[in-house]
Amino acid sequence: MIKLEGLSKIFPGHTIPAVKDLNLEVKEGDVCVLVGPSGCGKTTTMKMINRLYEPTGGKIYIRGEEALKMDPIKLRLDIGYVIQEIGLFPHMTIEENVATVPNEKHWPADQVKQKVDEVMTLVGLDPNVFKSRYPSALSGGQRQRVGVARAMVSDPPIMLMDEPFGAVDPITRARLQNEFLRIQERMGKTIVFVTHDIDEAIKMSDTIAVMREGELIQHATPSDLLSAPADEFVSNLVGRNRSIKRLHLIRINEILEDVNRAKPISEDAQTEEIKKQLDQSDIRTVIVVDRNNKLKGIIGVNDLKRTTGEVAKDYCQDVSDTVTSDATLNDALSVMLELGEGYVAVVNEDDQYEGTITLGDLLNVVKEDN
């Protein structure tokens, strides 16, 4: 889909190339993440793909067509672009900002409106709240999400995303990443994605391209990169704890079937039944759900002693955090560490209980790998 051949860029007045003889192929529907230290040429590479910068050497093929021979305006209209500096238009409302590309493409007004609402919701910004605001009235993280919405509003088959989640907090970031992966599964766009966060790279990518000083050092799947880093530089970049990093690669729903699925009990269950379940549970906790299988809370051994009651809902304590089944094992681990518990409840989007992941399950996964 995107193929870079011997791509080079030497900025006027510079002697050292910003990008040097870069060969890279990104297959249709793949997410290729560019990583590397600051100044290694990631942004420059991206800007050559949509021809904001003209390469000084080499070729770019997009769907087999030579990009350097295409009309740059047409090319860019079909490539969603999230610029590193966000670059929202300060004099336009959020709605107008997001509608930029559809307006350039002369879509009918009602279609634009509908689509703007749709993508804003997708990136977690309530259209009714934010649509008529100006960028100056948004936080950094919110602006960044507008930038992402603006890039994807016209459903471009190709997206260039330069550190799209750099300015959001870790929790929102994890949510956006999961949302991104969910959308990507459905849309199958071809994406070049830049990040400084190796964990993010491992989680989001089909392939990772490691760059240093304008050169491509290694281009491999995250799994291969973890198990066979090309050199010292790459292994340093990937860091230690490589087996823990693998937890990024596995989604909870991939292992949920195999783990000992702690059975939930109904909120009307009698004390006797709760006791019985507690005895069997290796986490010494039972999960309580309501009639619709929605997560109601948990009961630990102590809760049963401390409070008096008859049925499960009398004893049950609120759960402060859960994970969704499309989150990664690493997300599950973070939640466990945060809660200081050896387990975490897994729910689906409607908060319905799907299972429980324990620290032991994670250890097993890491062990199997080694």
Next chain:
Amino acid sequence: MLQNLWKWLIIPLIMLGIGAAVVIYTVNNPTDSIVARMLTYERVFRVIREHMALLLVSMIGATIVGVLGGIMLSRPKLYYIGRVAENIVNIGQTVPSLAVLALFYTVLGLGFRVAVFALFIYSILPILRNTFAGIDGVERSIVEAARGMGMNPFRVLTKIELPIAFPIIVAGIRTAIVINVGAATLATFIGGGGLGDLIVTGLSVHRDMIIFTGAVIAAITAIFLDYMIGKVEERVVRWT
């Protein structure tokens, strides 16, 4: 809505009222026969008309040429010329307006047209400089984002660069107006007419009342125009 309109109009109306009151008072209560002869409604209206013509013609011309020139200088091909021009303009601004008029007089002679032309040239400077600086000041990343979204250079200019630079361009126009109103009172020295006529006449016959009338109207005109442009700008720019 009506209340808004009222708010809009109150200050201009007050200023107009003050101006009218001053004119009516001084014309009807001349301190002596000289003042009575020099300060008639007919004369006052004539100089106001001349003054407005000087202002409007030179300002409209200067705005068009200044903005277009500023845009041209901000284009990549002329950008470096623009940087040089910006500095030359800054130096040009330090030449006193009287000197500019004198210069044009020696080259082009006397008359209304020469005065308009001199004012026009003098007013271009702040507008040209601010247009260039305003466009130049638009963040690079914003322009790059716009280009990256598939806007052609003309769209980038009209949808992004000019609207963002707009407040600065307007500030340039306001500066030009204020300078221009002052400089226009000097037009009388080269036969350009205008409110300067009253002031200079008053000076030569030592009658403060005539000077006062001319000066008050000139001041009110400057404040009035500046206020109106400020209001228009407020209307257009809602994002800061």
